[in-house]
Amino acid sequence: MAVLHTEFANQVVDESKIPVIDRKIYSYIERYGDIPYDKVIAGEPEWQVFYQLSELRTGIVSWYDFKPDASVLEIGGGFGTLTGCLCRKCSHVTVTERSLYRAQAMAKRYEGTGHLDIYAGEATEIVFPELFDYICVIGLLERMGGGSTDKKPYADYLQFWLKWLKPDGKILFAVENRFGLRYFCGAAEPHTGRAFDGINHYRQGTSGYSFSRKEIEEIVRKAGFAHYKFYYPLPDYKLPQLVYTDEYLPERNLKERLLPYYRRSDTLVAAEEDLYDDIISNGVFPFFANSFFLECRTQGQPGRVSYAAVSTDRGEARSFATTIGVDGKVCKEPLYQEGRVWARKLYENTADLKNHGIPVVEHTLLPGDVLELPFISWPTLSNYIKEIMGTDQERFLKIIDQIYAYILQSSEQAPEEENALLQRGGLSPEGGTGEAGGKDIPAGEAGASGKSPLHFGPILKKAYMELIPLNCFYDNASDSFLYFDQEFVRENYPARYVLFRAIHYIYCFTPNAERYYPRQKLIEKYEMEDTWEIYMREEMRFLDEVRNREQYSQFYRWTRVDRGRILENARRLEAGQ
Numbered sequence: 001m002a003v004l005h006t007e008f009a010n011q012v013v014d015e016s017k018i019p020v021i022d023r024k025i026y027s028y029i030e031r032y033g034d035i036p037y038d039k040v041i042a043g044e045p046e047w048q049v050f051y052q053l054s055e056l057r058t059g060i061v062s063w064y065d066f067k068p069d070a071s072v073l074e075i076g077g078g079f080g081t082l083t084g085c086l087c088r089k090c091s092h093v094t095v096t097e098r099s100l101y102r103a104q105a106m107a108k109r110y111e112g113t114g115h116l117d118i119y120a121g122e123a124t125e126i127v128f129p130e131l132f133d134y135i136c137v138i139g140l141l142e143r144m145g146g147g148s149t150d151k152k153p154y155a156d157y158l159q160f161w162l163k164w165l166k167p168d169g170k171i172l173f174a175v176e177n178r179f180g181l182r183y184f185c186g187a188a189e190p191h192t193g194r195a196f197d198g199i200n201h202y203r204q205g206t207s208g209y210s211f212s213r214k215e216i217e218e219i220v221r222k223a224g225f226a227h228y229k230f231y232y233p234l235p236d237y238k239l240p241q242l243v244y245t246d247e248y249l250p251e252r253n254l255k256e257r258l259l260p261y262y263r264r265s266d267t268l269v270a271a272e273e274d275l276y277d278d279i280i281s282n283g284v285f286p287f288f289a290n291s292f293f294l295e296c297r298t299q300g301q302p303g304r305v306s307y308a309a310v311s312t313d314r315g316e317a318r319s320f321a322t323t324i325g326v327d328g329k330v331c332k333e334p335l336y337q338e339g340r341v342w343a344r345k346l347y348e349n350t351a352d353l354k355n356h357g358i359p360v361v362e363h364t365l366l367p368g369d370v371l372e373l374p375f376i377s378w379p380t381l382s383n384y385i386k387e388i389m390g391t392d393q394e395r396f397l398k399i400i401d402q403i404y405a406y407i408l409q410s411s412e413q414a415p416e417e418e419n420a421l422l423q424r425g426g427l428s429p430e431g432g433t434g435e436a437g438g439k440d441i442p443a444g445e446a447g448a449s450g451k452s453p454l455h456f457g458p459i460l461k462k463a464y465m466e467l468i469p470l471n472c473f474y475d476n477a478s479d480s481f482l483y484f485d486q487e488f489v490r491e492n493y494p495a496r497y498v499l500f501r502a503i504h505y506i507y508c509f510t511p512n513a514e515r516y517y518p519r520q521k522l523i524e525k526y527e528m529e530d531t532w533e534i535y536m537r538e539e540m541r542f543l544d545e546v547r548n549r550e551q552y553s554q555f556y557r558w559t560r561v562d563r564g565r566i567l568e569n570a571r572r573l574e575a576g577q
Contacts, residue, residue: 013101029079042552061082061136063310075137077095077106078102141219147206149201158173171295179198187267187272313548315551359483360483376473381399385506402481466488471483501539507519
């Protein structure tokens, strides 16, 4: 079981002085223990509850390639969400927590974990019985100087931990970037709650100081680290979804895969996602990254990961870390034991598609149900379509035809009456009145033949939902497609629903797509006039399921941005209000 060490605590727990929010978090832990908390806290409006318990936080370390049998020291564990992730990845974890109350909560949460030591007290006053392979300092460094612009206290703090590192050990730390793109867009500064404060060097004072990339480099060098590697977690280090490095910087069209969020969006004067293409194409992304995650060492080799995508919002069965290594290998690893079944399912889906003649990226199933794939340097088909849609409509239409051909080829067909969508939205082959796209289906019309009067087209026994441009590499020189990440399959679904998804997301993510080629022409060409709205409603259901939108309803509220308010804020600035 986890061992709680209190000899360095120098305090007793006075319940009357414990913050209400801490007591609320402890009550969750007391009731539920060591579980992934996202279902339990669904809809929880308090940021601190969400931050201290949600598995979305683990994306900052869940992808990292800790060496086998690693010993890790985590500084400032809070209520232990990152601690649990580290325990899943490493052979022994030691964690410090200044608050005895929170340390007790962690001990309660992980009472069944046998390779965890929890120390209550000031981290710098604790005497540990061993040196460590890794020391994690996530979100603390900025507060070590009391808001000072002097780099010495921050460098001294990092240097202090050198004595607890093994010779080839590494310090991992995460900080905000005061020049992050979100802060130029007007997002509230995390230390003060005021817009543009970090950019203006905290003229009104601050208890914490965020750093620019250059400032961080100076601090790391002053601390005595000869080697360091920058990682750029997006949208930030608190709730990461994507992690880039200088070896693998983002391409344009980042908005297709990124969900920025804001605890407050009322101060925004621009939409962050609209600016990434310009930031990337001008080669200045590292300067504007919202957060930095650094790996610092005095010797040894850097981490092997050059890019990571983490899907911690999919539940234990479907949460993965997909990494690209500096060696060119791509790995897709389940984040929980429950995900191993899903990994094998993905492997089987890929084999099934290959057997049907669909070009797919080769997958190798490794021990532990980790999937290994070759690195493909081609752009995605989605990006290629963006390049040619405005100049070569004939090529664009041929690509859509080919997408549909692959969709039809991917599976055997089922009888029309087995269409699963007939059970959706009041559509029933047994008769009765149903609504589809605003149209009523007269009673009896669908009953005798078992067929719907709506024209769904071919029904696939296995509809691969991700046979769309977002999940396909494309080589223009050879006119070659290579599909990847074919996780989601629906039985007895219309082939045109998958085609709908391909077209829908082309028009979602391609600027001026409607002007280049009206979507209605494609709807008519593929005979989806009377089913398009049905597919749209089904897509909302699909996304609700895939994204766990009910479970993460509070997070999705933070992702919503009022563009009308953004324009109004910009007008008020122009008017000097």
